[in-house]
Structures are given as C-alpha cells and as structure tokens.
Amino acid sequence: MTHSLIAQLNAYSRAKVPFVALIGYDDECHLACPLSEARANGLSFKLSSDKSTVQSTDAVQLDPLYPPFWLYEQAFWRAREYFKSGDAYLLNLCFKTRLGLKLGLDEIYVRSNAPLVLKFKDEFVCFSPESFISITGDKISTTPMKGTIDASLPDAAQTLLADKKEFSEQAMMVDLMRNDLSIVANDVHVERFRFVQSVRTNHGELLQTSSEISGTLKPHYAQNYGDLFAALLPAGSITGTPKPRVREIIAELESERRGYFSGVFVLYDGECLRSWVLIRFIGKDAQGLYFHSGGGLTFESGLNAEYDELCKKVYLAF
Incomplete structure (x- = not known):
C-alpha cells in the first residue's frame, strides 16, 4: 500500500467517514473515496442481501481458452522445488483464462449474484x-x-473434509491468519475450523471450506484502518506462507501481474467495516475478456488436480 492511501484511510476512519476502497494486489492499483462518491469514481457494487440481481435462464457460453497446460505445469514443478527447499509451504498460483463470452461487463454485473458483486469502470x-x-x-x-x-x-462434503491435502492447506492458512490478526488484535482465536459452504455457478454447484478466526482490536488499529490494512495485506489466502518470500516466488512463477485481482474491496458505513477478497474476477484488456483464477499449492498437491481446480473456478455467478 502507498503512504498516501494509508494516510487517506486513517483519516476516514478517525473521522468515521463512510468510505469505500479498492486495494489491488499490486501497489499502483488503488482507489479510496467517501461512500457517497463511489459511483462517480466508476465503482458499482451490490451485496447478496440486495434484490437488484436480474434472474435469467438464458444459456450463456463462456468459451474459455484455459492457460496452456505446459505453462501451468512448468510453474507447478518450480513451486514444488521451493517447497522442497523450505522457501514456501503454501503458495497460491494463478493464471488468466481467455473468454469468448459475448456479454459486456455491465450485463455480467447486473446478472451476477454473490456475497459481493463489484464492477469498476470498464x-x-x-x-x-x-x-x-x-x-x-x-x-x-x-x-x-x-x-x-x-x-x-x-x-x-465428506470427501472434501477428509482430503489430507485440503486439511493441510486450511490448517496452514488458519495459522497464517492467526499470526496476521495478532499484529492488530489481542485474544486471537479460532471460532470455527473447516466449515463447508456452497457456491452456485452457471455449470453447477461447488463446495468450499472456510474457517473463522477472530480477536479484539488493539486501540491504535481500531482508529487507523489504513495502518490496519497495511499490516494485513495482501490476504494470506491468495499468497501463502511465509508471506514475504511467497510474494517473491509468485512474481517469478506467474506470467502476468495481478493488478486488482486478489486485492480487496473495503466498505465502511461509519460504524461497521466489511471487506472481500477480489477473486472470481473477469477483467477486460485490449485482447478482450479474461478470467483470473487459481488455487493453493502445497507439497502434497497433484498437478492434474490443481490444474482442474483452476479451470473449475472459471464460471459465471448466474
């Protein structure tokens, strides 16, 4: 995070000014403004509790062109070498899938339904x-x-919960997030470990596991949300552990910079703050639409299973 963005978020939180913020994975990608100015800054969002989603049964073809298997394989085996050397224990590896989708970003936004649906400009x-x-x-x-x-x-659900690799991945992630939260909070503890949630997609339902960790904010961070996010970002779930070294490895292994993908969106209403990780992400560039996806690797990961997971995460939320 840039010093100016940290100072801006600190000022908003101290004054209890409702605000929104986009904080990208890469430092140059960021936006923060009062909540009342979100739309003027090109930012539209809706939450799962909103009723503005347009329901449609029209068939939509993504026509995905997944990243070449050889490209993923090359990065996968390089990551495995880092696991062997002890440089990394968990690493989130992501690539772009090109889309032949015949919809614009506006229509995708209107028709999508998820805990957070967010559109930024075009x-x-x-x-x-x-x-x-x-x-x-x-x-x-x-x-x-x-x-x-x-x-x-x-x-x-039982298969997912019994999977040793997935258990190991979640355990390392919980340990990482406990350590991260301990920077900004006291009495950090695990409320729930590995509960199953359902995600509906245009080609069927997925099950995913999550855990809940909580604590009591230290007084400084309760007043300074810029400092808080600077201490916690990037999110552990889209980097890995140990986080500083894994970030270096990700920069080496992935073929393109992430930009806003895998950053966070922050919504503060003057009392409560909520934020979401920017995954399930359809971007637009000079070549058209693409879907950025990936998954967490450990030493126990299998090449074909991880590539398949990357592909399964390319979906529409309607």
Whole structure:
C-alpha cells in the first residue's frame, strides 16, 4: 500500500467517514473515496442481501481458452522445488483464462449474484464468495476460504473434509491468519475450523471450506484502518506462507501481474467495516475478456488436480 492511501484511510476512519476502497494486489492499483462518491469514481457494487440481481435462464457460453497446460505445469514443478527447499509451504498460483463470452461487463454485473458483486469502470467485474475481514465494535474476524470440490460428486462434503491435502492447506492458512490478526488484535482465536459452504455457478454447484478466526482490536488499529490494512495485506489466502518470500516466488512463477485481482474491496458505513477478497474476477484488456483464477499449492498437491481446480473456478455467478 502507498503512504498516501494509508494516510487517506486513517483519516476516514478517525473521522468515521463512510468510505469505500479498492486495494489491488499490486501497489499502483488503488482507489479510496467517501461512500457517497463511489459511483462517480466508476465503482458499482451490490451485496447478496440486495434484490437488484436480474434472474435469467438464458444459456450463456463462456468459451474459455484455459492457460496452456505446459505453462501451468512448468510453474507447478518450480513451486514444488521451493517447497522442497523450505522457501514456501503454501503458495497460491494463478493464471488468466481467455473468454469468448459475448456479454459486456455491465450485463455480467447486473446478472451476477454473490456475497459481493463489484464492477469498476470498464476494467473488471468481480463476484466474490470470500470475505476478508469484518469489524464490528472492537471485534475483528476473518474467514479464509481454502478447498474446492464439485458438489455433484458422491459424498462431496465428506470427501472434501477428509482430503489430507485440503486439511493441510486450511490448517496452514488458519495459522497464517492467526499470526496476521495478532499484529492488530489481542485474544486471537479460532471460532470455527473447516466449515463447508456452497457456491452456485452457471455449470453447477461447488463446495468450499472456510474457517473463522477472530480477536479484539488493539486501540491504535481500531482508529487507523489504513495502518490496519497495511499490516494485513495482501490476504494470506491468495499468497501463502511465509508471506514475504511467497510474494517473491509468485512474481517469478506467474506470467502476468495481478493488478486488482486478489486485492480487496473495503466498505465502511461509519460504524461497521466489511471487506472481500477480489477473486472470481473477469477483467477486460485490449485482447478482450479474461478470467483470473487459481488455487493453493502445497507439497502434497497433484498437478492434474490443481490444474482442474483452476479451470473449475472459471464460471459465471448466474
């Protein structure tokens, strides 16, 4: 995060000014403004409680051109070398899938339904199922999401919960987020470990596991949200552990910069703060539309299973 963005968010929170903020994975991607000026700054959003989503049964073809398997394979085996050397234990690897989708970002935004649906100018639409941090009073909580399975498979929930690789991934993520929250909060503890949530997509239902960690905000961070996000970002669920070294490895392995993808969106109403991780992300560039997706790797990961997960996460939320 830039010093100017940190100072701006600190000023808003101290004065209890309702605001929104887009904080990208890459530092040059950011926006913060009073909530009342969000639309004027090209930012539209809706929450799952909103009733503005347009329901449609029209068939829509994504026509995805997934990243070449050889490209993913090359990065996968390089990541495995870093696991062997002890440089990394968990690493989130992401690539772009080009889309032949015949819809514009406006229509995707209107028709999508998710805990957060967000559109920024003519640059991207995100329909995120993953909360980052929430603050109510002096309580802060986070619910990192790790582990995905096709809900149509026999005993899908039990299979997901019994998967040793997914258990290991979630355990490392919970440990990482406990350590991160301990920077800004006291009495950090796990409220729930590995509960299953359903995500509806245009090609079926997915099941994913999350955990909930909470604590009591330290007085300084309760008044200075810029400092708080500077301490916590980037989100552990889209980087890995140890976070500083994993960020360096991600920059080496991924073929393009992430930009806003895997950053966060922040909504503060003057009392409570909510934020979401910018995943399930359709971007637009000179070549057209693309979907940025990926998943967490550990030493126990299988190449074909991880590539398949990356592809399964390319979907529409309607």
